Amino acid sequence: MSEAVDPDRGVELLWDEGPGAGLSLGRIVRAAVEVADTEGLAGLSMRKVAERLGFTTMSLYRHVPGRAHLVDLMRDAVMAGLPAPEGEGWRARLESCARQGWELRSRHPWLAEIRGSRHVPGPNAVAYYDAMLSTVAGTGLTPAEMIAAVGLVGRFVDAEALVLAETAHAERSSGVSEEEWWGSRDTLFARLDRYPTLTRLWEEGGYDHPEDPFEFGLARLLDGIELLITARRDERRDETRCQVCGEPVEQPESGRPRAYCSRACRQRAYRQRKSGA
Structure with missing residues (x-):
């Protein structure tokens, strides 16, 4: 039978930044990571974590409701400090x-x-x-x-x-x-x-x-995503036409969208607006 898990309690444990909750809980999580690194998730138990720390199993339950919550805490702990994406x-x-x-x-x-x-x-x-x-x-x-x-x-x-x-x-x-x-x-x-x-x-x-x-x-996955991105850019290029000459307008990847295909068409549109004013 799977362990009953209170997701709201999990949120409190994972996101609690208040004083006093961290040290004992942090020690439990670090010990649990060490057990799982050695024996896999199947070898992880509250008893083994308690033994590693030198405490009774019941003492752990004052900080963590059960193994399922502990696993979520372990996952978030090892993901701390991952660097920002690199590259152009x-x-x-x-x-x-x-x-x-x-x-x-x-x-x-x-x-x-x-x-x-x-x-x-x-x-x-x-x-x-x-x-x-x-x-x-x-x-x-x-x-x-x-x-x-x-x-x-x-x-x-x-x-x-x-x-x-x-x-x-x-x-x-x-x-x-x-x-x-x-x-x-x-x-x-x-x-x-x-x-x-x-x-x-x-x-x-x-x-x-x-x-x-x-x-x-x-x-191969990145190749496939690249094909989709190229297709979406081609669709945008086809859908965006210059307001002056009707030619396709190449859009930047970010920033304000362009309404004209060239500086000449933009100046022409400005002159038309000014003469019609």
């Missing part, structure tokens, strides 16, 4: 955010194991999300498309990180590495020669030097 242009800045998320999950693989859509975000998580949204502001995407694009990249990072987390969990529990486990599957490989495409790719070395899943996937 939306693509470089969005890629910077994705790499920050990937590196964070490399240090804390359990982040990808947090499943479900009802986890209350804290201030650090919201700041990171807001920074991601800012990377596609002014690109011509609609508000809904901006949210969808950022969500797509975020889910991709989580999905790839979850594969690594599951692999690490399997290696910890079995004591056998991923490479050793698959290297022992001779009985399976002996049956695969009946599949022609798979066999051809194997024989041509397709599995000898595979593409990095994260690098390949991120590049």
Whole structure:
């Protein structure tokens, strides 16, 4: 049975900036992060956190209602201090955010194991999300498309990180590495020669030097978003016509929209208004 969670209590814990709430709660969260970093989210329990701190389990419940709230606090704690997006242009800045998320999950693989859509975000998580949204502001995407694009990249990072987390969990529990486990599957490989495409790719070395899943996937995602942004800019260019000559007007990525295709047309419009006054 899943743990009952009071989301309003979660908001209080995550966003409380008052004095006195931080030190003991901060120690609990830091200890919980250490446990999860070592044993994964499956190995996290209030009892283990209490033991690490040298307290009884019940003493923790005076500060945190339960494990679910603790996980939300842990997530927000490790997201503190993430740098602002770097690079010139939306693509470089969005890629910077994705790499920050990937590196964070490399240090804390359990982040990808947090499943479900009802986890209350804290201030650090919201700041990171807001920074991601800012990377596609002014690109011509609609508000809904901006949210969808950022969500797509975020889910991709989580999905790839979850594969690594599951692999690490399997290696910890079995004591056998991923490479050793698959290297022992001779009985399976002996049956695969009946599949022609798979066999051809194997024989041509397709599995000898595979593409990095994260690098390949991120590049393809950004390519797709770039195509959408280009399409939206083309639509805007087609829809905006010069008020004087009717030619398409190229619009800036930000700032005040242009009504004329050139300085000459703008001056012509000014003269027309002045003569008609």
